[in-house]
Amino acid sequence: MAPPRSFLWTRRVFLTLLAGFVLLPVYVMISSSLKPLADVTGKFRWMPSELTFQPYVDIWSTVPLARYFVNSLIVASAAAVCSVVIAVFSAYAVSRYDFRGKRVFTVTVLSTQMFPGILFLLPLFLIYVNIGNATGIALFGSRGGLILTYLTFSLPFSIWMLIGYFDSVPRDLDEAALVDGCGPLGALFRVVVPAAIPGIVAVTVYAFMTAWGEVLFASVMTNDTTRTLAVGLQGYSTLYDVYWNQIMAASLVVSVPVVAGFLLLQRYLVAGLTAGAVK
Amino acid sequence: MTSTVELPVRKGESGDKAARGPRRRVPGRIRRVGLPYLLLLPALILELLVHLVPMVIGIVMSFKELTQFYIRDWGAAPWAGLDNFRMSVDFDAPVGEALLHSFLVTVGFTLASVGLCWLIGTAAAICMQDTFRGRGLLRALFLVPYALPVYAAVITWVFMFQHDNGLVNHVLHDQLGLTDKPSFWLIGDNSFIALLVVSVWKGWPFAFLIVMAGLQNIPRELYEAAALDGAGMWQQIRRITLPSLGAVNQVLILVLFLWTFNDFNTPYVLFGKSAPEAADLISVHIYQASFVTWNFGTGSAMSVLLLLFLLLVTGVYLAVTSRGRRASRA
Numbered sequence: 352m353a354p355p356r357s358f359l360w361t362r363r364v365f366l367t368l369l370a371g372f373v374l375l376p377v378y379v380m381i382s383s384s385l386k387p388l389a390d391v392t393g394k395f396r397w398m399p400s401e402l403t404f405q406p407y408v409d410i411w412s413t414v415p416l417a418r419y420f421v422n423s424l425i426v427a428s429a430a431a432v433c434s435v436v437i438a439v440f441s442a443y444a445v446s447r448y449d450f451r452g453k454r455v456f457t458v459t460v461l462s463t464q465m466f467p468g469i470l471f472l473l474p475l476f477l478i479y480v481n482i483g484n485a486t487g488i489a490l491f492g493s494r495g496g497l498i499l500t501y502l503t504f505s506l507p508f509s510i511w512m513l514i515g516y517f518d519s520v521p522r523d524l525d526e527a528a529l530v531d532g533c534g535p536l537g538a539l540f541r542v543v544v545p546a547a548i549p550g551i552v553a554v555t556v557y558a559f560m561t562a563w564g565e566v567l568f569a570s571v572m573t574n575d576t577t578r579t580l581a582v583g584l585q586g587y588s589t590l591y592d593v594y595w596n597q598i599m600a601a602s603l604v605v606s607v608p609v610v611a612g613f614l615l616l617q618r619y620l621v622a623g624l625t626a627g628a629v630k
Numbered sequence: 631m632t633s634t635v636e637l638p639v640r641k642g643e644s645g646d647k648a649a650r651g652p653r654r655r656v657p658g659r660i661r662r663v664g665l666p667y668l669l670l671l672p673a674l675i676l677e678l679l680v681h682l683v684p685m686v687i688g689i690v691m692s693f694k695e696l697t698q699f700y701i702r703d704w705g706a707a708p709w710a711g712l713d714n715f716r717m718s719v720d721f722d723a724p725v726g727e728a729l730l731h732s733f734l735v736t737v738g739f740t741l742a743s744v745g746l747c748w749l750i751g752t753a754a755a756i757c758m759q760d761t762f763r764g765r766g767l768l769r770a771l772f773l774v775p776y777a778l779p780v781y782a783a784v785i786t787w788v789f790m791f792q793h794d795n796g797l798v799n800h801v802l803h804d805q806l807g808l809t810d811k812p813s814f815w816l817i818g819d820n821s822f823i824a825l826l827v828v829s830v831w832k833g834w835p836f837a838f839l840i841v842m843a844g845l846q847n848i849p850r851e852l853y854e855a856a857a858l859d860g861a862g863m864w865q866q867i868r869r870i871t872l873p874s875l876g877a878v879n880q881v882l883i884l885v886l887f888l889w890t891f892n893d894f895n896t897p898y899v900l901f902g903k904s905a906p907e908a909a910d911l912i913s914v915h916i917y918q919a920s921f922v923t924w925n926f927g928t929g930s931a932m933s934v935l936l937l938l939f940l941l942l943v944t945g946v947y948l949a950v951t952s953r954g955r956r957a958s959r960a
């Protein structure tokens with residue numbers, strides 16, 4: 352049952368071209384990050400004229416990259432952890448109980464995922480500005496305010512993906528725990544959560560990644576001190592120069608943590624992502 | 631450990647009931663009714679805070695004359711009635727004309743991008759169905775565009791599309807000689823192509839992932855039976871693989887459509903606050919209408935119109951595809 356030659360050749364050519372297409376920007380990112388400034392402002396060259404690690408040194412002083420890094424880290428982790436903790440309870444309810452309004456709840460959660468972010472951005476912006484004026488609580492421009500806006504997308508998909516993971520934990524397990532005298536919360540935390548740990552970790556990583564890559568809310572809801580990486584990278588272009596080698600170096604530095612996390616956990620992430628669509 | 635012995639006794643009634651009916655999931659009648667809602671409470675409060683209230687306010691905003699003078703006290707903004715909506719859909723006046731143009735660009739872009747993502751993703755998934763040397767590595771590699779933060783990936787494309795020092799012009803003009811002179815990619819009509827390339831580069835791995843998962847559910851026996859009947863590889867793909875993906879494709883295409891249609895990150899990083907006309911996607915357009923010209927009322931009216939359109943498309947799509955109805959009920 353070997354595939355015919357024509358298929359093997361088509362496959363080889365197609366996959367090679369596709370790999371080239373995928374890798375091209377990655378190659379440009381890596382190679383340009385090792386070039387001196389003259390190489391990236393002049394004609395494009397495939398190879399650096401001289402190999403330098405200077406861009407990796409300079410990125411930290413040209414813009415306050417470390418601060419942006421910390422901001423992104425705090426905002427993305429907080430958004431991920433908050434949404435997953437809250438999602439655990441609601442996903443357990445949806446996965447294990449029948450109740451009135453269950454369908455309304457799941458459909459609402461699913462549909463808010465399809466709404467454009469711009470729909471929430473304008474009102475949230477206005478709410479924050481007005482709360483700030485009325486009470487002096489600075490939500491606008493603060494990390495806390497940004498975290499709250501990130502829940503608009505991270506909460507629905509955390510709930511949605513966790514329902515899938517909890518459904519895959521056999522009901523007999525937590526029913527046995529209930530029979531043995533556990534309360535419903537006991538069954539959740541002693542049986543369901545431990546059994547779904549890979550899924551919960553995957554959802555957290557996924558929520559973190561999404562928040563790490565978010566641009567829309569970050570570009571409006573941050574100020575000089577709370578700026579995240581998404582907005583901070585713009586700082587490498589000045590009126591006179593665009594430090595492309597530094598931009599590429601910084602892009603690589605901000606990408607490595609999430610790409611590594613994704614590739615390490617891809618098996619679990621993919622399971623959760625595809626569960627909803629394929630089942 | 632000792633607590634497990636004492637617990638049913640201390641719990642009294644509910645413990646007894648659980649002991650009498652071992653299949654009963656939740657002990658106690660009151661808890662069974664109230665518990666799911668209690669579990670949902672934190673999520674409900676947050677949903678209210680981040681989705682429901684903003685949406686209601688967004689709708690109210692769309693009926694107000696909310697310019698920069700009223701942002702500090704939006705309650706004082708005068709009512710505009712349907713003026714914002716009228717302005718948005720008055721296609722003979724500049725605002726409406728620009729919105730219509732942006733809408734049409736977005737529809738064209740979305741159809742092209744979703745089509746290409748689906749095509750490439752499906753082809754790659756079919757190619758990777760059988761095991762071969764390097765398959766695992768290639769699979770991980772294909773996921774990289776999906777894993778990279780949008781701004782880091784797209785900014786690299788911005789560099790590649792540069793007029794003077796970009797890779798694209800270097801290859802097309804200097805090395806292959808395909809163009810007479812270096813082209814501008816991020817302004818003018820070419821910007822649509824640039825946007826499409828980046829969007830497909832970023833989006834196809836998702837289609838690939840979903841289709842790969844779908845392929846795993848096709849029974850091997852189908853292929854074996856087809857092979858016995860003399861069907862070749864290409865026939866098997868056409869007669870078994872593609873039809874079996876029907877249900878998966880329906881969900882996949884809807885999700886891809888909504889994501890691409892709503893995408894803000896890619897055009898914003900590629901072009902900045904105001905996109906070139908040929909690539910003026912609707913979310914950046916609304917952003918610009920709101921935050922650059924500071925007219926929140928019109929921006930909100932546009933958002934509401936956009937939402938109505940998306941609900942309409944999704945509703946029709948779900949009604950047409952039976953699978954969609956089942957998925958939303960699940």
